[in-house]
Amino acid sequence: MTTLSPESAVRRHELAEFLRSRRERITPEQVGLVRGPRRRTPGLRREEVAHLSSVGVTWYTWLEQGRDITVSAQVLDAVARALLLDTSERAHLFALAGSLDPAPHTPCPSVTPSVRALLDQLGPIPASVQNSRYDILAYNATYGQLLGDLDAHPPEDRNCMWLAFTDPEWRASVVDLPGTQRTMAAKFRAAMAEHLAEPAWKTLLARLEGASPEFREVWARHEVVGQGAKAKYIRNARVGLLYLEHTNLWLGPGAGGPRLVTYVPLDAETRERLADLEALATVGSAPGPESEPTRSPEGVRLLTCGEVGASVG
Template sequence: MSLVMPSAQARTGSAGQRPTTPDDARRHELAAFLRSRRERLAPEQVGLPMTGRRRTPGLRREEVAQLAAVGVTWYTWLEQGRDIQVSTQVLDAVARALLLDPSERAHLFTLAGTDDPAPVRDCPSVTPSVRMLLERLAPFPALVLNSRYDVLAYNAQYTGFVGDLDRLAPEDRNLMWMAFTPSHFREVLIDYRTERLGIVARFRAAMADHSSDPTRKALVARLLRASPEFAELWQRHDVMRPGNGVKRFQVPGVGLLRCEYTNFWLSPQLGTRMITYTPLDDETRALMDRLPTRAQ
């Protein structure tokens, strides 16, 4: 396991200084996330003996470092948001030491700005019955989406709208990301400029229920770096509730599809929903049979 030494400026800087750049903000979120995960654990949960009364909740930093087999100084710098680069081996060890669940582990690697060498792709919201229903909806495109706009599951017909999602990195399988960066989804969605207004407004409204969720903050920070258009819309503070509506797609080799989309909530508390696209007219119904498909 290895870490890259921080610069002299980073070593002498104040750990409590407010983030001034997107990278500073990401490190600040990483530090806060690690502290919150450490403080929720009791020593007996990780096989450590109780050693009298503790002044602070949870594990001590040196205990996490011991469990992860990394230096105390290194782990302290990580929790202080220092400008250091952490190897995937260290992140993996820290994730195991803190007993992170799959979502927390994925978030840890996202905030650290590196790929998880052993990502967990299963989602508890997508049960075998949900996957079966997605397949049975053919030839109508359908997907499962969470309130963060991550695509959790989909049927083969939906790939006609978004392309081959298997070719994308897991963190890029997000409709917000695809709407504001070059993608097949943006190419075929005719009214994508208008649709982006709604997707940003609905995402901001959903954040009110998840204001402390660092994964959403990390996504916003990533989009702010990648898209001036997103930054402009984000500053408007528009909000909108999720709803049903109509979308138009111009799919190469198929034609113009006018679709009505409908939300079916699978987990209202978490905002997970299945969205189906049904034809708005007979012409679209006939064209749906011609949608290119790529199996998951």
């Protein structure tokens, strides 16, 4: 938790004004709300932002009034999402609040040029770099189309846990969805034991619990399991059923840091279909400027990352 310090009355005032200006610029239609005939408030109402952020109306009102209240990074993250803040605006919000952003958009130190080259050369084998929180830090063209169109998601949603429990296209691609979700939640719990106090982990957990009844059910089991290789079927919407072995190769010391994740074909038909998928991904439509990740010279999708457990030396 972060307390807005008493000496920063000016900062609290600036925070209040900033929140109000961002709220007033958003139309109800932008966030899926219906504009009523008697609406006089420009943009969203305070209670609408509170609802979208899953926080109390009184608390959000106090925040816009510049009161000296306690603010958590998780709540600021929710407010930033509700107000559709871009990268610069999000950084400004956390700076005014004197809080550490749990998901800063900074280049990931784990994805070195050699790792980018490896990802590209592994194609058509789907490959990505992930941290222990399941954030997808970089990926090649085939991985980007393996379980849906990964480029279509904003950077903060490119997380395997989030997609497996909330994204219809990703979920439809997983043949054994209940089993996969249960295993992923158990791996996430085991990994989180070393990161219990970190804002990025707590924020992701809160988002999952708020968005998915399925996640709440499996999380309540308190199951844990370590990382390991596993054969699995994936039903790709573009090339059909794929039989793959999921493998992990850790890029740093120990098994808690970033890892190279690959999906190796286990039969000839899958190898042919992965080659087709790579060709389709390479000639597919380019994503829009809002969602397009940075691209390396090799064509690997480079994302941003928050707090990575270990960087590549």
